[in-house]
Amino acid sequence: MTDAVAKAEVPVWPAISLAQAHAALTQAGSPFEIDTIEIDGRPTKIWKNGPPTLMHSFMAGRMHGDRTFIVYEGERVSFEAFARATLALAADLQARGVQKGDRVAVAMRNLPEWPVAFFAASLIGAIVVPLNAWWSGAELAFGLRDSGSKVAIFDIERLARIAEHRDALPDLEQVLVSRGDPGSVDARITLLESVIGPSGDWAALPPGDMPAVALDSEDLSAIFYTSGTTGKPKGALATHRNAGTGIMAGLFSYSRAFVRRGEAPPQPDPTAPQKAGLVSIPFFHTTGCNALLLPALVNGQKLVCQRRFDAAEALMLIERETINLIGGVPAVAIQLLQHPDRHKYDLSSLETVTYGGAAAPTALVGEIARETTGLPGSGWGMTETSATHTHHLGEDYLNRPDSCGPALPVSDLRVIDADGNDLPVGQVGELLAYGPNVVKGYWNRPEATAETFVDGWVHTGDLARLDEEGFCFIVDRKKDIIIRGGENIYCQEVEDILFEHPAVAEAALIARPHPVLGEEPVAVVSLAPGQSVDPEALRALAAERLAAFKVPVTVFILPHALPRNAAGKIVKADVKALVLTEPSA
Known part of the structure; x- marks a missing residue:
């Protein structure tokens, strides 16, 4: 075979641009057709064929009849x-x-x-x-x-x-x-x-x-609590339309991967074997509810639920239940790939391995593609965006392993500077999000609502950049939050409890990189003059008051005051430099 012939047989990717793919998939008469309506006085794009309320999602699910819906240990529910x-x-x-x-x-x-x-x-x-x-x-x-x-x-x-x-x-x-x-x-x-x-x-x-x-689509449907940047967790006010928007997101991203490759998306086939997903992420998260549970209900997918994630059990379930989809946080994929018994199981049913909720190692996407039959996928969202706001799958993710994908076609992103001005392509600033998936605001928090939601745009607190096609790259978090395996930890909440101990003069919670969970919380304290305390006593104090995932895995006690800036604020970058020398094993 000549080089010319070999090159000619290699498919060119992408076959079409992102804009062309969106235009083809959302054209009039298509399942992903987009309409523009007015919501709260502002023009908003919506999925024309998305379930307008949770009642419609429920009725769609019931049409799947005696097919299995939920598997939990030895229980099966149709x-x-x-x-x-x-x-x-x-x-x-x-x-x-x-x-x-x-x-x-x-x-x-x-x-x-x-x-x-x-x-x-x-x-x-x-x-x-x-x-x-x-x-x-x-x-x-x-x-x-x-x-x-x-x-x-x-x-x-x-x-x-x-x-x-x-x-x-x-x-x-x-x-x-x-x-x-x-x-x-x-x-x-x-x-x-x-x-x-x-x-x-x-x-x-x-x-x-x-x-x-x-x-009605704009009726309030749920209050999902999220850790904020100040005070106690805030309740995000979700609507029925917010829920329906997420149901369409995964299907669209899956279809777009085929179109970008130059192939026709798979069509629904009622005679085909039932799809099955493995679920370990909690339903109380918007990701577990809006990105996994609700789409499975509407699309007739079997959900296999673990009591808690265990990689060995998950491998067994993938083989036994012919799992096609794994969704959750990056830690799930990492632990499955690293498990020593992985090759003892038949994992050939896997079609997609997708995650969000925490930073993922850029090498993970390639490892999934090499070691499994599943398309790797990644997305970004938050409680305030009802989970998925950006997503990409397959070659799009492989070619941009440090991106969380472009915004869905019904949604928009902006990157602004400190003065609220839009920044050009490639420049880093605060990420703003808009769309039918953005919640109404916060329950009984008018000041926080006014600060975070401006003209329908949610100020995410994330620092990001956009490329020329609209792919989003999260650079850092403006908010002082640690994300441990997809769970948000509000630093001040933990610091306040540590500070209650009479021996503690100052406390700072910082993130230490973790190869599976993404991050883990580490506390650094200085002591009041003449005081002493066992680090384990401080961990025990936190454990008495907080959920286990918020408890610092280690407490460092410094013999001097914590570094502060001219304004008197603790400089956490300097704190990290003092105590963190290498990632946790």
């Missing part, structure tokens, strides 16, 4: 069984007096009951409050109190954590608990099984009736 349990719980919540606009909190691990609770509340027009199941009892109590939740649906572990705080929550009228022992709960608590039964019996429940509650 789409129809899920629908029947959801409608039974929705009727029960209405009988308890829950009305449109009331807040219903959900705090549990990724049990089959989680989506049932989420949709039961959504269908009657309540505002769901997914609480972080990793939070301590005090943190859960804050979320319940701040949201003014009228009803809470817990699993038994979360109920135990909140028990001592129950009497300090006057708005909380009713509590339901899943998988509890009838003899271990008091009369004020209803066992969820008494309403819907165990998951294995859901298929035998009555078909149920759809609640007669009118829902």
Whole structure:
């Protein structure tokens, strides 16, 4: 074969530009057609065929009938069984007096009951409050109190954590608990099984009736709590349209990868084997809910849920359940690739391995492409953008391994300087995001809302640059947040607790690189004159008050004051230079 012939046979990539791919996929009559409507007085692009409310998503999911929806350990729940349990719980919540606009909190691990609770509340027009199941009892109590939740649906572990705080929550009228022992709960608590039964019996429940509650795309659907830059976590006000926007995001990115390659996107085939996804990221995150759970429901995908991520179990599940999609944080992909038994399992069913929520090593994308059959994918989003705002897959990611992809065609990005002026291509500034996925603001935080959301644009606090095609490159975080395996850690919250110890004069929480989790929290303190303290005592103090993922893995005690600038602020870059010499193993 001559060199000329060999070169001619090598496909040219990309076959078309990004703008051409977007134009082809979103043209009139296509599944990804875009319409422009007015939302809050501003023109906004939307997916014309996206589910306008969670009710529409629920009805689309029910059409998949007896196909398996949720797999959890030895339990299997079909789409129809899920629908029947959801409608039974929705009727029960209405009988308890829950009305449109009331807040219903959900705090549990990724049990089959989680989506049932989420949709039961959504269908009657309540505002769901997914609480972080990793939070301590005090943190859960804050979320319940701040949201003014009228009803809470817990699993038994979360109920135990909140028990001592129950009497300090006057708005909380009713509590339901899943998988509890009838003899271990008091009369004020209803066992969820008494309403819907165990998951294995859901298929035998009555078909149920759809609640007669009118829902609009701009109605509030959920309050997702996010760690902010000041004070306590803030509740981001999500709408039904926000949820529907995310359902289209993954499908679009998958289709665009084929078009950029010069191929036609795969068409839906009802006779094809059911797709399956492995889920370890919690549903209480916008990524777990909006980017994984809701698309799976609408598209008829089987979701295989792990109690907690375990790479050995995940490898077994990929083979047993013929998993096609792995989604989550980069740590999931890293641990799977590094597991010594990886080659003992058949992983040939993998089609996509995609992640977000934390910084990923640039070498990871190439390793996924070389070592698996899956297309590597990466995206960027935040609670305020209802998860996915940018995404790319396959060759786009391989050719830009340090990018999180371009904005979806219904969304926009800007990069501005300190004075609010737009910066040219390639220059670094604060990233702003706009689109139908951006939340309404923060619950009961008018000042924070006004500061963060300006004319519909959310000020992300991330420092980024855009290239000539619109691909986004996150450079750093303006916010003082550490992201450990996808979990946000607000530094001041931890520092304040350490400072409460009488021996501590100053405290700073910094991020130490971690090869799997991305970052881990490390505390650095100086002591008051004449004082001494065991570093483990400070870790124990933090562990008493905080979720485990927020507790510093190490506490360094300096013999002198922490470095400060002329304004008196601790200079964390200098703190890092003092104590961090190499990444954690």
